Amino acid sequence: MKRVLLLLANGFEAYEASVFTDVLGWNEYEGDGTTQIVTCGMHKQLKSAWGFTVIPEMQINTVDVSNFDALAIPGGSEEDGFYTDAYQEEFLSLIRQFNDAGKYIATICVGALPVGKSGVLKRRKGTTYHLNGGLRQKQLASYGVDVVNQPVIVDQNIITSSSPSTALEVAFILLERLTSAENCRRIKYLMGFQGE
Template sequence: MKKVLLLLADGFEAAEASVFTDVIGWNKLEGDGTTDLVTVGIRKKLKCTFNFTVIPEMHISEVDIDEFDALAIPGGFEEAGFYKDAFSEDFLNLIREFDRAGKIIASICVGALPIGKSGVLSGRNATTYNLGDGIRQKQLSEFGANVLGYEPIVVDKNIITSYNPSTAFDVAFNLLEMLTSKENCTNVKKLMGF
């Protein structure tokens, strides 16, 4: 069984988190059955950007990365407190551990920023939120990433980043394909109506 750790910060976007739960869940029930997903946070209860409340299955202190094959990180809003959790040392250290082990790290939108802040994107290709004044892409660049601003999804070795919420399902499908196979991913997409 391939296990995905869904790392949630307070202020995360529920829609960006749900694509991971749905794609991995659809594969578990209707695809090849080889994937599972566990939610984790640094708080007992998390409030997403628009006040949806989630209780993660695990606290970050309980995570043994040897039990997981991939890390998934949805983005969120600064106004909802996303960066307070996402830029915490516990959050950043978990990202570093997954990268050191060569495990897949998939992010959506500003979920790339804690990956950048952790240092693992230094000198590597990536992207993040691309609309508005470009401040988030500039911030990712300041963390040392080579920002490919007009690419919707950037895959650099084990790390997937994307430039806004519209890419969410595609990121989750990229993750599924990397965990299983292109054929299995195509089958799950078809079953889900894509």
């Protein structure tokens, strides 16, 4: 079983989190059956951007990285406290542990910023939210990341993306890396994203 830890900060974007639960869930039931997703946060209850409440299955201080194959981090809203959680040392340390173990780290939009701040993307390619004058891309660059203005960037084990519109693509890339291209095509077909 390929286990994915969905790391949520307060203020996370529910849509960006849901693509991982849906794509990997479809695979668990309709694909090769090898993926499982586990939600994790720094609090017993989390509030997403715009007020959607979630109770994570695990607390961040109980995670054993050896029990997981990948880390998924949706972006979030500054106004709803995303960076307050995502820039905590405990959050950044978990990112480093996954990277040090050579495990996949998949991020959407500003989910790349804590990855950059953790130091694991230094001198590597990445991207993040690209609108509003490129403010978030400048922040990512300040962490030593070679920012590429493209929708999705894969640099070794780390996947970053530029906006919520890329969310499904990131989830499918992660599924393909964890299973196979053929299995990923099957899930896309079953979900109605491509023909046979």
